[in-house]
Amino acid sequence: MKKYLSILLALVVLGGCQAPTETKQNLEENYRPSYHFTPKKGWMNDPNGMVYLDGTYHLFFQHNPDTTVWGPMHWGHATSTDLIHWEEQPIALFPDSLGTIFSGSAVVDKDNTAGFGKDVLVAIFTHHNPKIEEEKTGLHQYQSIAYSLDKGKSWTKYEGNPVLPNPGIWDFRDPKVMWHAASKQWVMTLATKQSITFYGSKNLKEWARLSEFGNEVGAHGGVWECPDLLRFETAEGDKWVLLVSINPGGPNTGSATQYFVGDFDGTTFSSDQTDIRWMDYGPDNYAGVTFSNTGDQHILMGWMSNWAYANTVPASTWRSGMTIPRTLSLEKIQEHWHLVSTPITKDDQTSGAQQIGAIRVQNGSEDLSKYIKEAHGAFELSFELDAVASFNMVLANEKGDELVFGFDETNNQFFVDRSKAGDANFSPSFIQRTVAPRIASAQKMKYSVLLDRNSIEIFADGGLSNLSNLFFIDQSFDVLTFKSAKDVEVKNVKVNVIK
Structure with a gap:
């Protein structure tokens, strides 16, 4: 009976619906x-x-x-x-x-x-x-x-x-x-x-x-x-x-x-x-x-x-x-x-929308994990920087999976590194690190991320530089860390947990 309940819950997952908890999902539907x-x-x-x-x-x-x-x-x-x-x-x-x-x-x-x-x-x-x-x-x-x-x-x-x-x-x-x-x-x-x-x-x-x-x-x-x-x-x-x-x-x-x-x-x-x-x-x-x-x-x-x-x-x-x-x-x-x-995301289709405001990143990193604890791998994150600066955002879980994304000021590139984000050995063409040039000329940087259970879509500078990437993990990310070599103030931070 338990097996058939798991399959039923997995089949519910279609276009915005998901099983109540990951533990009840059939592993084949990860x-x-x-x-x-x-x-x-x-x-x-x-x-x-x-x-x-x-x-x-x-x-x-x-x-x-x-x-x-x-x-x-x-x-x-x-x-x-x-x-x-x-x-x-x-x-x-x-x-x-x-x-x-x-x-x-x-x-x-x-x-x-x-x-x-x-x-x-x-x-x-x-x-x-x-x-x-x-x-x-x-x-x-x-x-x-x-x-x-x-x-x-x-x-x-x-x-x-x-x-x-x-x-x-x-x-x-x-x-x-x-x-x-x-x-x-x-x-x-x-x-x-x-x-x-x-x-x-x-x-x-x-x-x-x-x-x-x-x-x-x-x-x-x-x-x-x-x-x-x-x-x-x-x-x-x-x-x-x-x-x-x-x-x-x-x-x-x-x-x-x-x-x-x-x-x-x-x-x-x-x-x-x-x-x-x-x-x-x-x-x-x-x-x-x-x-x-x-x-x-x-x-x-x-x-x-x-x-x-x-x-x-x-x-x-x-x-x-x-x-x-x-x-x-x-x-x-x-x-x-x-x-x-x-x-296109609808605020009325999300729960746990959090207007966090400004966060001061000092001593190299800031732990933002508490804002995504209930996300089960599905959330929207946006923020702004007043100046162009390199930063890394690291998503992780207790299994050791990591997805790293951010901006490389030296090369003027946004990037996604999925080399440690679960299974990447199914094809030699599954490129590990993807990049997009910064097109905007303004000093102020805007950054928006849509994360789902197996994908990340980045819309940088209001959607001028975009990066859509798949990854394959069997346990959702629940750790989020903002890293920067310089002390920076991250403004207008917002997290929407998408249900």
Whole structure:
């Protein structure tokens, strides 16, 4: 009976719910996060079809329900009203005679341009034919659509699929579709090998090629994937940001997401950017795209893993989670626009919020453990420094696990060291120490950390420099120490214990 009670408690852990105590959790569920979305079972990777409709956020995702490794792709489905608590729904899209269901997007067809009905949800996705890929008898990826008349509960695939046949490109996938009001058309942003190709349509069924971007700019260490095109209003007029995930070739090994700031006229995206900019320097934030139908607000979620080791990270009945949702904005630093990420956390979804105020760190360290004793490995920490200074924050437990993160003033870098944070031997590609450059020029430093049972997400300087990292411990951290070689005053310290 006790065994079955443990399994039941473990299965409760989904998108913000966790078992009452760690001791009652099945040991095989040790790495299940408390407030990041994970599937109940099976494999998960890229977020897909994210859309907001009538008070509900819909998250679809790449899903293999039968095993915990990548395999025949379906679209899994989960819903939320607050982006914190998620409820997993039945699988939305299954493989068919045209292939498995790769990544894509979903839109609300408010004006019934496709003829399926007013305010119908339309999913645009890549059909991937594994038989063609294996036999190399043709081109195995093409774009198809499906529609839902009941707000995402059930889906009908369009009988005329594929709506965009492959024009001769082996990697031809991940359509992200948006309505471009100025040109009165749907615009598809599509990954095409190591560039992005834009297509236009009046009805979501017939597509015409518009332009191409990226062959000679940005990072090209791997294939380009999962693009997203976003418009931002600024004091200087509209600016457009093109997100492009790349694998491999990230700044801290393997997968990562770069971005370009420029202009889009309904046909062509252009950018004067000559440097490479990363949305998140951590190794565990990939394929992130935004929810559609959210007005001028851009809310992004990413897959919290890395293709360099995704299939081998510790798991039991499930594998992989999503990052915390974050809003995106633009900030100008020394004449260059940079993308800013702000995590979405709800104060009314937390307990034990502590406004600690200022802490004077003297004699090298200050013990902050009492503020996280009841966290069970799930809390948010934020603070400020009036001057740029090196510091280490050390999380530890009685088993000897340590996670170290902070700022290195000499190299002007934020960092996470996970070399002693539990199991790190499952892959030689699981990089031990990850870094992100400081982009901000201000002397005052702001620092925010989201810690969950198996992950840390750092948003430094208000979200200009970000680091998302997985780690694998089987006992939560309950010791927190702030260390600095200099005496420093840490201001506006706040801890939220997330339940």
